[in-house]
Amino acid sequence: MLHPITSNHYLVLSAAMLIIGTLGVLTRRNIVIVLMSIELILNAVNINLVTMSHHWQNLHGQVFAIFVITVAVAEAAIGLGILIALFRNKETVQADEIDLLKW
Amino acid sequence: MNQFYTPTDHFSLLPALLLALFGCAILMLDFFVLPHPRQKRWLIFFALLGEFFAGLALYRQYRFLEDQSIPALRAFSDGLIIDGFSIFFNAIFVAAAVLVAIISYRYLEVEGEHHGEFYGLILLAQCGMYFLASGTELVTIFIGIELMAVTFYILVGFLRSDRRSNEAAMKYLLLGAFSSGFLAYGFSLLYAITGSTRLPKIAAELAQRPATDPLLLLAIVTTLVGLLFKVGAAPFHMWAPDAYEGAPTPVTAYLSVASKAASVAVLVRLFLGTLAPHRINWEPMLAVAVVLSLTIGNFSALSQTNLKRLLAFSSISHAGYILLGLIAGNRTGLTGICIYLFVYTFMNTGAFLVLISLRQKGMTGDDIDDLNGLIHRSPGHALLMALFLLSLGGIPPTAGFIAKYYIFLSLVETGHYALAITAALFVAVSIYYYFRIVRAMFLNEAGQLLPALPGWGARVGFAVTALATLAIGLYPEPIIRFAGTSLLR
Structure with a gap:
């Protein structure tokens, strides 16, 4: 006998994604992976929004989700652009080798 | 009823529209019409023109509220609000953007990175700030904060061939995007609890919720974490010293005053407006953040040798004072x-302006040692720097004193005596490190360093910042009244 999947299951999933993303940002040293972890957090937000959009039967959440996706793309584009500028001058993508400023 | 874009909507959106229009126009002009390096100076006039029109639109909003004697004008079915509060904060942003635009010209020339995008990005960041000061809808606020943040990532990394600037931008971007994720998560939970993204509706729904609701608690924590990151308050301040040190100095000034003010505007709207019934949940967290900001900001500033890092830590402690309010x-x-942020705009920009005018080929002017004997080399700059530092320390008769006075008064009025005493003790610590700079300027032997170069941008900038710092300190009534009318809610 299977239980039906409710909004709560999705909220738990998104909370888990938030935690995984946070751990990724805090522990990984490769900047590309840190950027991916940030994407994971933003996707946790999207799952939340779409779930609750269905729960409340209105479209605010879905519209918000589209904006979050747009912002995530802009942030990733800028992030990779800065990473390329940094790589040209420094030849590394490891966060702990970027140490010119006191961290 | 089904009118999508009413004249009221247009009226309330006009300053942001103008800023976006001029910002994008500068990007286009820079690329197609004025590609020659010698023509870049025209772009700064274009940016100032945009600021002028945006300021005019803001002034019309102010007159409209006064003439109709209504406290607020709501537009986009509760998506935007025009009230005294939003107009006051937008006035701060205009002042900061104009100051930054006029002081950047020579700095970018010296750095050899004079690109027209710079002025366009300043206007676009201000467009984002407009939505932070007047947005009353979660999506609007989120987009505003991201527009501001994304343009600042670019501005911080503007010196492309300078590794310190690259590093600063990378660190700022990673931590800034991380905090945006938390903020968005908090917003999504607020939507999950209430089913609406408009703040008035959310406030009405939340007022009926018990304070112990775990989902609500999680929403408050994540939203607060995201916003404290943006304000630069401890324990989420790690990006600030690195970003401030590596960024071009005019951008550091803009980041420290305008971006902080915009984030505080959101904090005030959310926590004193929408989440006010749940004060019992957020007040202890905010108090911890304030005490940590004051402690870390002031004690770390004591041991800094780089002036930009020192001012970064001092700005963390100023965030603490502002959050006390x-x-x-x-x-x-x-x-x-309101007064603190207004005054801080002028005194902090002034202090960075001294650093900018010391910057020339072959000398960064960022270290405290670079200021040794400044009184012999360029006495005017030394006296101005002393004035700004006195004001940052909060010593009368400067404007910084008035700002701190109101914050302490409010704490005493509401019976937060322990916090008031802690904060007052940290003022003493801060005076120590501000006077370390003054001592270097007045008492140390001058080295082989060159005097500061004058320029028209620096002259205008110094005139405005010094006059504001002194005038508000000596005659604070108009600004107090202006800040008072801003609180009609």
């Missing part, structure tokens, strides 16, 4: 926040 949360506290 939020903890008090009464009328005086709000007036204190």
